[in-house]
Amino acid sequence: MEDNIINNFENRIDTSTLIQELNLLREGINKVVKGQHKTIDLLLTAILADGHVLLEGVPGVAKTLTAKTLAHMIEGHYSRIQFTPDLMPSDVLGTNVFNAATNSFEFRKGPVFGNVILTDEINRAPAKTQASLFEVMEERQITYDGQKYDMDEPFLVIGTQNPVEQEGTYPLPEAQLDRFLFKIDLGYPDEQDEYDVLMMHHQHEKPTNLITEEYKLNPAKLKEFRDLAKKVIVKDEIIDYILKLIRTTRATADFYLGASPRAGVALLNASKAWACLQGRDFVTPDDIAYVIKPVLRHRLIMTAEKEMEGENMDRLIDKVVHSVAVPR
Structure with missing residues (x-):
């Protein structure tokens, strides 16, 4: 993302202040979390698109710090849930507790009630x-004992996974993976960023x-x-x-499972949010190309033959993108 985002929204409210504050927000997070610039941009895209994020990386690459910093920067309530084999649904959602004073049961909210929810080692x-x-x-x-309880906005679930250690884990079902807008693979920081971490x-x-x-973004x-991102224009040829792109993933022989209709909605919403972050009021094919890998990499299942060949999911997504004509 460019450091100076230009306001190109036409015939709408003046967004220059919003864009300036968003740049400050990104700058502030980058001061705390070193070497994860694209991850931060995608997290900001997700929160504008009202989507959840799955972070996958080895221990020590700042997954927890990133989630905690984002929550503080947007002045939201941060809640961390450490997923373990003995964790029960009531430990996440909450439960009814008997109140002796009123001689009745009252619902005690669980840690899922917040703005940024870190589900650490979700698998x-x-x-x-x-x-x-x-x-x-x-x-x-959530629905508990027939009663519905709404979440406050914004509501962002950030799940984390360790791609190396699989012993004692429970693979996430496809239905849950499909509910994450992005899957972001966190790598190691470059040498200068790692030096800065050591010096810190x-x-x-x-x-x-x-x-x-000065770096925080006011909730209002x-x-x-977020409302502005929903108004971004998407032309018919982009739709x-x-x-x-979505239907091609279902037709190719490389995938055992192609992308669902929800994946298409996710790709649309993520593209609109990313265009908004660029200061534009319309989506381009470049916006789609930027977000398509984190949108699809956890929703597709490659065939057993491709797995045995050691094929990379991102390369297969590139193959899909190159097979579909780009609109002019």
Whole structure:
């Protein structure tokens, strides 16, 4: 993302202040989280598109710090749930507790009630606990004992996974993976960023101390910006382009499971949010190309033959993109 985003929205409210504040927000997060610039851009895209994110990376690449920093920067309530084999659905959603004073049961909300919810090592909890997130991720509400409880906005679930250690894990079902807007693979920072991390710790400087008011985004402005992202123009030929990309994944012999209609909606919404972050009021094929891998890489299943060949999912997605004509 360019450092200076130009406001190109026409015949709409003045967004220059919003864009300036969003640039400050991104700058502030980058001060705390070193070497994850694209991850931060995709997280901001997800929160504008009202989508959830699955972060996959080895321990120590700042997955938890990134989620915590984002929550503080948008002045939201941060909640962390450590997923373990003995975690129960009530430990996530909440439960009824008897109140002796009123002689009745009252619902005590669980840690899922917040703005940025970190589900750490989400694949270490059994299926019944993972399933407890289905409703809340899709409908932004939970139903307990016949009563519905709505989530506050914004509501962002950030799940983390370790791609190396698989012992004692429960693979996420396809239905849950499909509810994540993005799957982001976190790599190691480059040499300069890693040097900065070492110096920060050598000088006993806590990363969270770098979170200052000047970089925070007011919740009201965030809501205004999210509403603006929904108004981004998508021409018919761009809609048709997204449709062809999604349907091509179902027709190719490389995939055992292609992308669902929800994947098409996710690609559309993510493209609109990313265009908005670029200061444009319309989606281009380049916007789709930027977000298509994190949108699709967890929704597709390659064939057994491709897995045995050691094929890479991102390369197969590139193959799909190159096989579909780009609209002019």
